[in-house]
Amino acid sequence: xxxxxxxxxxxxxxxxxxxxxxxxxxxxxxxxxxxxxxxxxxxxxxxxxxxxxxxxxxxxxxxxxxxxxxxxxxxxxxxxxxxxxxxxxxxxxxxxxxxxxxxxxxxxxxxxxxxxxxxxxxxxxxxxxxxxxxxxxxxxxxxxxxxxxx
Numbered sequence: 001x002x003x004x005x006x007x008x009x010x011x012x013x014x015x016x017x018x019x020x021x022x023x024x025x026x027x028x029x030x031x032x033x034x035x036x037x038x039x040x041x042x043x044x045x046x047x048x049x050x051x052x053x054x055x056x057x058x059x060x061x062x063x064x065x066x067x068x069x070x071x072x073x074x075x076x077x078x079x080x081x082x083x084x085x086x087x088x089x090x091x092x093x094x095x096x097x098x099x100x101x102x103x104x105x106x107x108x109x110x111x112x113x114x115x116x117x118x119x120x121x122x123x124x125x126x127x128x129x130x131x132x133x134x135x136x137x138x139x140x141x142x143x144x145x146x147x148x149x150x
Contacts, residue, residue: 011120
């Protein structure tokens, strides 16, 4: 396999790798959008539950049973708030990880683009050398034909 073909093969592999990284970046963007949507939903639920807990009052409670029932309702609201807060925090952590992966992928894309540019330059130089050799061979053949005709 000659040198030019090797360089073209390497360039094709680099470009394929860059394409895979770009697809991975699109997947990460979609995941980020979904996580942001989930985060917003959890935030809205958190706000609503905090408001319910804050505005919860024990008016109209006349006996111990009613008081215990209201306390159970308040405890359920607090547990729901803890669960949603935990989910919100998990979503934030996933967003951070997503952002780190996105930056790594962008860096890999830059590396591939840089390598591809280098190999494109090398290939163009090799093409010039190949054409010069071809032209030189043609000239030599023409000179040989001219010499034989004399």
